[in-house]
Each structure stands twice: as structure tokens, then as C-alpha cells.
Amino acid sequence: MKRIVVDWGSSNFRAYRFGVEGALIERHQAEAGILTVRDGAFEDALEREIGHWLDPETEILLSGMITSRNGWVETPYLEPPASLSGLATRAVARPARTGARLLFLPGVCNRAPQPDVMRGEEIQVFGAVSPTEDALVVLPGTHSKWVSVRAGAIAGFSTFLTGEMFALLCQHSIIGRLIPPGAAGASNGAFLEGVKLGFSGNPRGLLNDVFTARAGALLGDFMPTEIAERLSGILIGHEIRAGFESAIMPGLTPLLVGEAALIARYAVAFSALGLASAKGPDHAAVEGFRKLGALGASHA
Amino acid sequence: MKRIVVDWGSSNFRAYRFGVEGALIERHQAEAGILTVRDGAFEDALEREIGHWLDPETEILLSGMITSRNGWVETPYLEPPASLSGLATRAVARPARTGARLLFLPGVCNRAPQPDVMRGEEIQVFGAVSPTEDALVVLPGTHSKWVSVRAGAIAGFSTFLTGEMFALLCQHSIIGRLIPPGAAGASNGAFLEGVKLGFSGNPRGLLNDVFTARAGALLGDFMPTEIAERLSGILIGHEIRAGFESAIMPGLTPLLVGEAALIARYAVAFSALGLASAKGPDHAAVEGFRKLGALGASHA
Numbered sequence: 001m002k003r004i005v006v007d008w009g010s011s012n013f014r015a016y017r018f019g020v021e022g023a024l025i026e027r028h029q030a031e032a033g034i035l036t037v038r039d040g041a042f043e044d045a046l047e048r049e050i051g052h053w054l055d056p057e058t059e060i061l062l063s064g065m066i067t068s069r070n071g072w073v074e075t076p077y078l079e080p081p082a083s084l085s086g087l088a089t090r091a092v093a094r095p096a097r098t099g100a101r102l103l104f105l106p107g108v109c110n111r112a113p114q115p116d117v118m119r120g121e122e123i124q125v126f127g128a129v130s131p132t133e134d135a136l137v138v139l140p141g142t143h144s145k146w147v148s149v150r151a152g153a154i155a156g157f158s159t160f161l162t163g164e165m166f167a168l169l170c171q172h173s174i175i176g177r178l179i180p181p182g183a184a185g186a187s188n189g190a191f192l193e194g195v196k197l198g199f200s201g202n203p204r205g206l207l208n209d210v211f212t213a214r215a216g217a218l219l220g221d222f223m224p225t226e227i228a229e230r231l232s233g234i235l236i237g238h239e240i241r242a243g244f245e246s247a248i249m250p251g252l253t254p255l256l257v258g259e260a261a262l263i264a265r266y267a268v269a270f271s272a273l274g275l276a277s278a279k280g281p282d283h284a285a286v287e288g289f290r291k292l293g294a295l296g297a298s299h300a
Numbered sequence: 301m302k303r304i305v306v307d308w309g310s311s312n313f314r315a316y317r318f319g320v321e322g323a324l325i326e327r328h329q330a331e332a333g334i335l336t337v338r339d340g341a342f343e344d345a346l347e348r349e350i351g352h353w354l355d356p357e358t359e360i361l362l363s364g365m366i367t368s369r370n371g372w373v374e375t376p377y378l379e380p381p382a383s384l385s386g387l388a389t390r391a392v393a394r395p396a397r398t399g400a401r402l403l404f405l406p407g408v409c410n411r412a413p414q415p416d417v418m419r420g421e422e423i424q425v426f427g428a429v430s431p432t433e434d435a436l437v438v439l440p441g442t443h444s445k446w447v448s449v450r451a452g453a454i455a456g457f458s459t460f461l462t463g464e465m466f467a468l469l470c471q472h473s474i475i476g477r478l479i480p481p482g483a484a485g486a487s488n489g490a491f492l493e494g495v496k497l498g499f500s501g502n503p504r505g506l507l508n509d510v511f512t513a514r515a516g517a518l519l520g521d522f523m524p525t526e527i528a529e530r531l532s533g534i535l536i537g538h539e540i541r542a543g544f545e546s547a548i549m550p551g552l553t554p555l556l557v558g559e560a561a562l563i564a565r566y567a568v569a570f571s572a573l574g575l576a577s578a579k580g581p582d583h584a585a586v587e588g589f590r591k592l593g594a595l596g597a598s599h600a
Contacts, residue, residue, distance in 0.1 A: 069518070077519065114504060115516040143474070143511065159515070160507040161473070168468045173461070174443070203545030204414060205538055206506045207460040211443065215459070216415040218369070219377065238505055245503030 002058045004050065005289035008066035009120060010035050015050045016286060018293040024286060034065050034072075042072035043097060056099030061091065061292060063105045064120035073102075077109030077117060081153035084126040084288075088295045105292075108154055116159050121145050125154060127288025128257045128280040136252035137280065140262045142167075144239055148248035158246040160239040166232055175214040175231065178224045188268075190226035194233020195269045199241045209234050236269050255280045302358045304350065305589040308366035309420060310335050315350045316586060318593040324586060326353075334365050334372075342372035343397060356399030361391065361592060363405045364420035373402075377409030377417060381453035384426040384588075388595045405592075408454055416459050421445050425454060427588025428557045428580040436552035437580065440562045442467075444539055448548035458546040460539040466532055475514040475531065478524045488568075490526035494533020495569045499541045509534050536569050555580045 007014040011033035017026040028050055037045045047054065054060070067075040075092045091103035110116035121139050129135045131152040139145045142163035148155045170176040197209055213231045217224045243254070254270065256263045257280035270277035281287060307314040311333035317326040328350055337345045347354065354360070367375040375392045391403040410416035421439050429435045431452040439445045442463035448455045470476040497509055513531045517524045543554070554570065556563045557580035570577035581587060 109515075109519055111519065113502070114508065114512050115519045115521050116508075116512065117515045117518050158504050158508050159511045160505075161475075161511050162507055164473055165507060168472055172468055172472050173464055175461075202413070203542060204458050205460075205542035205545075207462055207465060207535070207539055208414065208416075208458050208542060208546065211459045211461050212414045212416065215409075215417045218417050219409055219411065219415045221415050235507070239507055242503060242505035242508060245505075246508065 002053075002055070003293040004053055004058055004060045005293050006046070006050075006060060006062045006066070007064050007120060007123070007285060007289065008062055008071070009033050009064040013045075013049055014285075015053070016289050016293075017050075017053055018290060022290055022294040024290060027286075034068075034070060040072070042066065046096075047098075051098075054096060054098040054100045058098075058100040059103065060096070060100055061088075061103045061105060061289070063123055063289075063292075067092075067104045067107060068119055073104040075104045075106045077107045079109055079111060080155050081150065082108045082122065083153040084131070084291055085295055086153070087122065087126075088292060108157070110156050110158070114158070116157060118145055118157065118159070121147070122154060123288035123292065124257050124284040125149060125288070126152075126291060127284035127286065128255060134249060134252065136247050136249070136254050138243065138254040138256050138266070138277075139258050140236075140256065140266050141258060144243075146243040146246060146254075148252075150249065156248045158243065160242065162235045162239045166235050169210060169231055170228055175210060175227065178214055178217050179227050180224055187226065187229070190222060190229040191233040191265075191268075192272045194230040194235075195237040195240075195272055196233075198234040198237020198239075199273055200237070201241055206234075206238050209238070232265075233269070236266065237273075240266075240269060240273065240275070253278050257281075257284045302353075302355075303593040304353055304358055304360045305593055306346070306350075306360060306362045306366070307364050307420060307423070307585060307589070308362060308371070309333050309364040313345075313349055314585075315353070316589050316593075317350075317353055318590060322590055322594045324590060327586075334368075334370060340372070342366065346396075347398075351398075354396060354398040354400045358398075358400040359403065360396070360400055361388075361403045361405060361589075363423055363589075363592075367392075367404045367407060368419055373404040375404045375406045377407045379409055379411060380455050381450065382408045382422065383453040384431070384591055385595055386453070387422065387426075388592060408457070410456050410458070414458070416457060418445055418457065418459070421447070422454060423588035423592065424557050424584040425449060425588070426452075426591060427584035427586065428555060434549060434552065436547050436549070436554050438543065438554040438556050438566070438577075439558050440536075440556065440566050441558060444543075446543040446546060446554075448552075450549065456548045458543065460542060462535045462539045466535050469510060469531055470528055475510060475527065478514055478517050479527050480524055487526065487529070490522060490529040491533040491565075491568075492572045494530040494535075495537040495540075495572055496533075498534040498537020498539075499573055500537070501541055506534075506538050509538070532565075533569070536566065537573075540566075540569060540573065540575070553578050557581075557584045 013032040090106040094102045107119035135149040137147040144160045147157040313332040390406045394402045407419035435449040437447040444460040447457040
């Protein structure tokens with residue numbers, strides 16, 4: 001049985017073809033996320049991207065927003081403890097027109113102490129940790145996830161709106177209006193001051209902290225060119241403080257997984273706070289899909 | 301000397317004409333905020349709105365964003381303790397073309413423990429409190445202000461981005477995307493649950509709390525029609541918690557000043573949290589301008 005894994009998110013389509021021994025043979029990527037697909041024509045889109053891979057002997061695992069309410073097949077959420085094999089066994093099967101077998105993976109949810117959801121990030125988590133490991137995996141991004149892993153399974157997690165909040169404040173808020181067009185190259189100091197303010201746990205909280213990025217510039221405490229870096233730091237500082245507090249198992253060193261530049265930015269923030277962090281493996285998603293592809297044969 | 305006070309903000313132009321005994325004679329309001337004025341033609345705009353009031357015997361106090369960097373004359377910020385008479389004495393005088401005397405009022409700033417600024421809200425504060433009073437004045441809104449007043453003067457304050465954050469999240473974020481078009485009439489319960497969550501001080505913080513308004517709807521904990529009310533509650537709950545913590549003098553009952561519907565909303569939130577609040581006078585701004593107009597003669 002040939003195995004293909006498709007990571008189909010809102011903006012991007014990424015497909016991986018694995019050999020029978022589980023090695024990655026080929027990959028294909030396109031800006032063909034589910035938001036670009038009209039009238040639910042997902043199967044047409046799939047054939048357009050990787051039609052030449054889709055013979056009847058093929059099993060295709062699909063993950064990401066393609067399995068959401070706005071996707072092709074909405075799958076349930078797996079509750080903690082959520083393991084990689086649990087994901088595979090809860091996949092929803094559908095035949096493709098070509099005769100290939102489609103398996104839509106579930107998402108993972110958290111129900112207590114707070115509701116939370118992920119679709120896709122769990123693959124990176126499983127790619128980054130070993131099947132028996134305890135870990136605190138941090139996936140920075142638009143919606144940063146702090147994932148507590150116990151014995152290789154997701155025990156719980158929290159999402160922080162950090163990256164999206166930064167974009168909202170820079171692009172649409174009164175704070176962003178002071179940022180000079182094309183402002184760049186602000187000092188690293190502005191970012192680190194923001195990180196320390198956000199992490200400080202001062203009682204005025206986030207709604208005030210972000211406003212100080214405007215007020216301080218108006219009062220001449222710093223230059224308007226520093227507002228964006230300061231805002232970024234404030235939000236990441238808040239996330240780091242809350243992330244540790246939300247972790248299920250205390251004392252674990254955060255394992256940073258994701259895009260290199262963003263990981264580096266977080267590593268600088270942790271370091272400035274005197275906190276340890278570790279860099280996770282590159283290509284955690286591919287590794288997660290490889291593991292999943294290998295499992296797919298036996299479980300699904 | 302005839303006295304006119306102009307509250308000229310980003311979106312609105314409001315002018316008040318007072319008699320020699322300080323009684324309000326006439327008012328004029330237009331959607332002619334400074335953002336509608338092209339090429340700095342503020343004097344043309346002033347004459348278009350209230351030109352018939354502007355004879356040489358007139359003194360005009362101007363307040364609000366018209367005194368900001370994007371306005372007509374940028375005035376300095378008065379530092380705490382900031383009194384009404386301090387405002388009047390620090391006004392920046394300019395002759396108008398008609399011979400009338402323009403007085404641009406300063407803003408008020410806070411320098412420690414955090415930078416903060418206001419332009420215009422201070423008038424409402426002085427309108428709401430007596431010249432010798434201690435008070436905690438809360439002005440809910442796009443940028444809510446919690447103002448500590450000691451012996452009638454502003455001793456310090458904090459701004460919370462509550463209203464703007466609500467608009468950003470509803471209109472531009474992934475959370476807002478789940479809100480059905482035209483959703484309204486959500487239960488008061490959703491708002492109150494949000495207030496309690498936001499006020500709880502749970503360690504996951506605001507960046508996670510707002511995401512739960514999406515995740516909970518996806519998991520069926522509540523209906524998508526409740527997301528907006530829940531978000532509003534979460535943000536107001538965070539503001540109330542942080543507002544009390546930021547107050548300079550403990551133990552004062554918040555005096556709510558501003559637009560009636562918004563004040564009522566906050567009063568419900570305080571009540572649900574078992575906290576006392578009091579409703580400030582209606583028309584605090586007009587009363588503040590009246591007091592200022594009366595002072596203008598002697599001080600400016």
C-alpha cells in the first residue's frame with residue numbers, strides 16, 4: 001500500500017509521499033489552502049495538486065483545516081490523552097473517485113479547565129517527541145500552542161492568540177497608527193523591554209500593557225519605530241508567563257517547534273527572562289507525518 | 301467675555317456656548333472630527349461649524365484630539381496631580397482670524413509606573429467629581445480610563461484597550477469569523493460568564509481567554525451567537541480586575557461616567573462580580589466644560 005499524507009490548511013496545501021519503508025520519497029506544496037477552494041470542490045483540488053499520485057493502491061491521510069467545519073469532512077476531536085495511534089484509529093474513511101482511500105484525521109481538543117482545539121499542530125508535536133517522552137512543546141505562531149505531553153500522548157494544551165493579536169494591533173488599532181510606514185530595524189532592546197513588561201505579571205494586565213506601546217511613544221519614552229517590536233515583546237512575554245502557568249507538568253523545559261525565525265525570536269525571549277528553552281527538531285511536521293504514515297498501515 | 305468650549309475629537313465636533321453666569325446657552329454637534337479635516341484646515345472647519353459664534357469678544361477653549369500631534373496645536377501633557385485649574389493655566393493661546401481668542405488645553409499624562417495619556421476624558425472626570433473629593437472614576441469605552449482622583453485632582457490613571465479590542469476581535473479575528481451575520485440577542489448569561497472568566501485571574505491570561513470564545517463554540521459548549529457577548533464579558537472582566545489593581549487609592553467605589561448604555565453594561569458586570577459601583581452624573585462632559593469655562597476667565 002502506498003501512503004500519502006496531506007497537510008491541508010487554510011492557506012497552504014502540503015503533500016508528502018512515503019515509500020513502503022516509511023522514507024519520504026517526494027513532496028508537493030502549493031498555495032491551495034481550503035480558503036481557495038470554491039463550492040466545496042475539494043476532490044477536484046486534490047486531483048489538480050497530486051492527481052498523478054492517486055491510484056487505487058494509495059492510502060491518503062488528511063490533516064489540518066480540511067477536516068474542520070469549513071473543510072471537506074469534519075472529523076471529531078480526540079480528547080486527552082491523545083496519542084498518535086489514537087489519531088490514526090479515529091480517522092474517518094472515505095473512498096476517493098480514483099479508488100484511493102482517504103482517511104480524514106481527527107483534531108485534538110481540551111475540555112478542562114478551558115475549551116481548546118487544534119487541527120494539524122498535533123502532528124508536529126508527535127514528530128518532535130518520542131513515544132514515551134514527557135515534554136512541554138511550544139509551537140509559536142498566529143495561534144501559539146503550549147502542549148503538555150505525558151508518556152508520548154497529549155495530556156492537555158492551551159492556545160494563545162499571540163501572532164494574530166500582534167497583526168490586529170499593528171494593522172488595525174490606534175497603536176499601529178503611530179508606527180511609521182516601512183518601519184523596521186528597531187533595536188532588539190525594544191523587543192526585550194516588551195518581553196520583560198509582558199512577562200512581569202504587573203497588575204495592569206495586557207489591555208493596559210499594549211496601550212503603553214502608544215503612550216510611551218507619545219511621551220517620548222521611545223521612538224515610534226520601536227512600537228512594533230515592543231508590542232511583539234509584550235505579547236510574547238504575556239504568552240510565556242501564561243504558557244508556563246497553564247502547563248500540566250511543572251519543571252519541563254519548553255521545546256520550541258516551528259518556523260526557524262520565529263523559534264529564534266522566542267529563544268531570545270526565554271533567554272532574556274533567564275529561562276531555559278530547547279530547539280525542537282527541524283521538519284517536525286514531516287517527521288510526524290512519517291510516523292503517522294507508518295502507523296496508518298497497521299491501525300487505520 | 302463670551303465663552304465657548306469645543307470638544308473636538310477624532311470623529312466628533314461638539315461645541316458649547318456658555319453665558320456670563322456659566323449657564324449653558326447653546327450647543328452644536330457635528331460629525332466633523334479631526335479625521336475629516338484635510339490639509340490642516342482646522343480654522344476653516346471651526347468657522348464652518350460655529351463661525352457665527354466667533355466674534356472678537358469670544359474666548360474659545362479647545363479640548364480633545366484637536367490638541368494632539370494630529371490636531372491643530374499640539375499641547376503638552378499635564379502631569380499628576382492635575383487639577384482643573386492646572387489645565388486652564390497650561391492652555392496654549394492663539395488668536396483666531398476673527399479676533400477671538402483660542403485656548404488649546406493640555407492633555408494629562410501618567411509617567412509611572414507606566415506611561416499613559418488622555419486628551420478630553422479629564423474634562424468628564426472634573427465634571428463628575430467635586431473639587432475636594434477622592435474618587436475612582438471609570439470611563440468605559442474604546443479606550444477605557446480608570447482615573448484615581450485625590451482631593452479633586454487627577455493623581456494617576458490607566459487606559460485599557462477594552463472597546464477597541466472587542467471591535468478588533470469581532471471584526472478582524474478568527475474568533476469573529478464564527479459569529480453569525482446579524483447575530484444579536486444573545487443571552488445575558490453569555491456576557492456574565494465572560495465577565496467572570498475575565499475577572500477570575502486564571503493563569504492562562506487574556507490571550508487564551510479570548511480564544512476559548514472560539515474553541516467553546518466549536519466544541520458545542522455554547523452557541524456561536526453567544527461569542528460576541530462572551531468576548532465582551534471576558535474583556536470587561538479583565539479590565540475590572542486590572543482597573544482595581546491599578547487604582548492608586550484602595551477601597552473607593554468606582555464612579556461610572558459616560559454613555560448610558562455602556563455604563564449600564566458595566567454596572568451589570570460589577571454587580572455580577574459582587575462589587576459595588578455608582579453611576580456618575582449624566583452630562584459630565586458638559587458640566588466639566590461649564591466649570592472650565594467659569595475658570596477660563598480668571599486663569600487663562
